[in-house]
Amino acid sequence: MKKEDLFEVLENIDDQLIQRSEGEAKVKSKVIPFLVKASIIATCAGFVMYVGTHFYGGSNDVGRLGLNVEETGQMVESENATISLMPAYGFTMNDRVYFPISFEERREFGLIGENDSGLTAENTYVIEQKDIGEKIGEVEASENDKIIGLSVYHFNTFPTDDRIVILENEGKFAFYVSSNINLE
C-alpha cells in the first residue's frame, strides 16, 4: 500500500470526527449590538490620536524613545523591508475590528523570538508574497479614508485564522489583529 492510498482512505473518516476537530478550537467571539459599531470606530480614531499625542510626538527616533515600532504607528512590514511611516488606524471588516499588531501579539503568533524584548529592523518579520493567503475582504470603515477599500488577506501561516490578517497598501503589507469583538 502506498502513502497516497492511506491518504485517500482517510478521506472517509467519520463526519463527527471532522466536526469535532473543528469544534474544539473555536473561540466564541463577543457579540455586541450594531449601535456600538460607531463607538468602536471612534475608538479606532481615538487610538490614532493617542498614538499621535503620546508616542509619535513629532519624532521618528524610535530607538531613542524605546518604543515598539508599531506603537508609534508606523507600518513596518513591506516586501523590501523598508520602514514607512503610516498612522496606526484600526479598521472594520466583516463585522470585526482590526488593529495594527502589537508586540505581544507578534510573540503570540510566533513572528518574533521568545527572548526578544523590543522590535528592531533585524527581528521584524518581513511579509513576503508567499505569506499572502486568500483574500478575505476589503476595509469597510476606518478613520483613515485612505485605507477604506484596500484588500485584506489571510496570513498563510494561519490560513484559516481570521484573527491575524494582512493589509495591502500600495504594495506594502502590514499585519493587523482582530480585537475579537464581533460587531454583528
Add this chain to the structure above:
Amino acid sequence: MTDREIIALYQERDERAIEETNKKYNRYCFSIAKNILYNIEDAEESVNDTWLRVWNAIPPEVPKHFQGFLAKIVRNISFDKYKARKAKKRGNGQIDVALDELEECVSGLFDVEEEYVRKELEKTINEFLWNIPERDSNLFVRRYFFTESIASIAKRYKMKENNVTVNLSRTRKKLKEHLVEEGYFL
C-alpha cells in the same frame, strides 16, 4: 442561511444553492484545497469543481453534516489535482510532508484494491480515531485530513509546534500498531 436551508435549495434544483454554498463555505473549502495544492488558481478551480459535484450529488444524497460533506469533496478533488500535477513534477507544499509522515504507517501494509477490504480499513481507522484521546484524534484529523501545517495546528490548539509534531508521531506509531493487530500487515 442554515445548512438545512441550503440543502433544501439543492433538492429543489434552485441554483441559488450554489451561490449560498459559495457564500458560506468558499473560504473553508478554499483553505482545504490550498493546503493540498499550494496554488491559488488550482485551489480556486478545485472549489468551483466542488460546487459542481455537490450540485450533481444532492439529490439523491442528503448529507447529514454538510460542512464535512463539502470538506471530503474538496479534499478528494484537490488530491486528484495534486496527483495529476505531481505527474508533471509540480508538487510542493504541506501535502508532500504529510504524505511522507504517513508513509511510516503503510510500509508493509498490503494493497487494498478490493472495495470491501478498503471499507474495512476505513472502519478500522475510524474506530482507532474514536478510541484515542480526543486531542490526539483532532490533531491527526487536522494534519492528515485537512493537511494543515504544524504551525497552524499548534496555533489552533494553543500548543507548541514541537508538541504537535511529537503527538502526531506517537499517534502514527499507535495507528501502525493498531493496524498490525488488526491483521493489515503481511
